Amino acid sequence: GLLVFDKEQRLLAVLSRLGEHYDGLSGHWYLEAGFGRLDARDPPTFADLEEAQEWIGQRLARKR
Structure with missing residues (x-):
């Protein structure tokens, strides 16, 4: 797995690698x-x- 953080070290997402x-x-x-x-x-x-x-990046660039 992989944790994705922003510049302020806030957790944005958790990615998992799919198996066989x-x-x-x-x-x-x-x-x-x-x-x-x-x-x-x-x-x-x-x-x-x-x-x-x-x-x-695309999702974060969207306006709220």
Whole structure:
């Protein structure tokens, strides 16, 4: 897993790497928990951490 913090060291998200039993998604990253603007009703999966970082950046850049 991976914890995502902001500049003030507040927890923004928890990402988990999917294992072998997730057909077709093994090795992908999953948004286990998102807080604030990263809260998602249908948590996404990401092919890699770059994709996750891009998604997080887009969500944080949105106006409230």
